Amino acid sequence: MYCAILAEQTMDLNTTESPYKDELLVLSLGTNLGDRFSNLLRAREELSVHFGEPAMESRIYDTAPWGKSDQPGFLNQILVFDVGLRPMMVLDTILRIEKELGRIRREKWGPRIIDIDVIFYGDLIFEGDDLRIPHPHMAERAFVLEPLLEVLPDFRHPLQDKTIRELWNALESVK
16 A cells, blocks of 8 residues: 555656556546536546546446435446556546536535546555545445446455455445
C-alpha cells in the first residue's frame, strides 16, 4: 500500500510519463438528474476522449438511491479502460469531466447530474487525500457490484482478497 503512495509522491510531477503500466481502470458512473441516459452517454464519450474506448462496459442499471433515499432513482454503469496514468491524473480528468457535464457538489450522496468513481485501478492500493483505490464503499453497494459482476466476475479485490462474485454473494446474503 505505501509503495504506491511513495511512488506517487516521489515522481517528477512535471512529466507526463507514468510508472504505471496499462492497467484496468474500473469506473462506476451514476446519474439521477435530467436526462439520465444522455448523461451516461455524454460521460462515456468524454471518458473515451481521455482514456480511449472502453475495454468493457456493463449494461445500464436502474437503481434505488444509496445513502440518501429521498431523491430520484439512478442509472448506473461500469466502464473499464486500459490506461497507464498516475492515479491523481485519472482523478483530475474525472473531476474535470464531471464539472464540464454540469456536476455541482451540494451534499454528500445527494442528487447529481453525473458521478464518476474510481473503483479499481488494476490491483493498485492507493490512499490520498481525495482518492482511495479500491473505492472504500464499493463492496457495500449493489449498484456497483451488480454491473461489476457482469463484466469482471472473477476480478479479485486487492484488499479483501475476494472476487467480485464472492463480494456480490456476501452482499446478497445480508439482504
